[in-house]
Amino acid sequence: MTTPKHVAYQGHLFAIEWYFDEKGHSQPLDYYNQLDDKQQNKVFELFRRLGEQGEIRNQEKFRHEGDAIYAFKPKPDRFLCFFFTGKKVIVTNAFEKKQNKLPSQEKIKALKYKSDYESRVERGKYYE
Numbered sequence: 001m002t003t004p005k006h007v008a009y010q011g012h013l014f015a016i017e018w019y020f021d022e023k024g025h026s027q028p029l030d031y032y033n034q035l036d037d038k039q040q041n042k043v044f045e046l047f048r049r050l051g052e053q054g055e056i057r058n059q060e061k062f063r064h065e066g067d068a069i070y071a072f073k074p075k076p077d078r079f080l081c082f083f084f085t086g087k088k089v090i091v092t093n094a095f096e097k098k099q100n101k102l103p104s105q106e107k108i109k110a111l112k113y114k115s116d117y118e119s120r121v122e123r124g125k126y127y128e
Contacts, residue, residue, distance in 0.1 A: 005018075005020075006020055006026075006127075008029075008032075008044075008091060009044065009051045009119070010049055010051065011047075011048065011050070011051020011052045012052055012108060013050075013051060013053065013054035013085050013087060014050055014051045014054065014088065014089050015051065015054060015088050015089070016043055016050065016051055016081075016088075016089045016091065017064045017088055017089065017091065017095070018032075018084055018090075018091050019090050019091060019092045019113050019117055020052045021113075021116070022116075022120070022125075027093050027094065028079055028092065031077075031079075031082070031093075031094035032076060032094065033077075033093070034075070039074065039077065042074035043074045043077070043079060045074075046061055046062060046072050046073075046074055046079075046082065047072070048089040049061075050051075050072075051063065051089075057073040060073060061073050061074075065080070065102055065107060065114060066107075067107070067111060068082050068083070068091075068112070068114070069081070069082055069092075069107055069110045069111065070082065070083070071102070072091070073090075073097075073107075074087040075097075076096050076097055076098075077094060077095070077096055077097065077104070078094065078095055078096075078097045078102070078126050079091050079093075079094045079107075080093050080094070080106060080107070080110040081090050081110075082114045083120075084117070084118070090114070090117055091111075092109065092110040092113035092114060093109045093110055093113060
């Protein structure tokens with residue numbers, strides 16, 4: 001059985017999925033694919049841990065950023081995400097963090113993509 005392209009990791013407790021826009025593009029997946037193997041493994045390990053254990057208690061690795069947005073934090077990168085019904089975690093955007101504070105434009109993107117995802121799922125237009 002093949003894994004759908006949007007699934008980054010299918011765990012026992014959560015499925016970690018990449019967000020795709022209406023044109024079929026996934027910025028966080030593209031970002032992930034450009035990372036070296038060592039960094040990809042760090043990201044994958046965080047996805048695996050949340051997918052299998054249902055939580056990551058270390059706030060240096062996974063943290064609530066407010067407004068229902070969370071961040072996987074494999075230094076120096078950040079993968080923003082949100083939880084969705086059906087035990088899903090949707091990874092909305094990714095970037096290299098270069099300052100102490102979460103860049104507001106990245107959180108705004110995550111909130112926009114969250115809203116788009118929820119709207120498209122409700123209309124039955126996301127998983128086509």
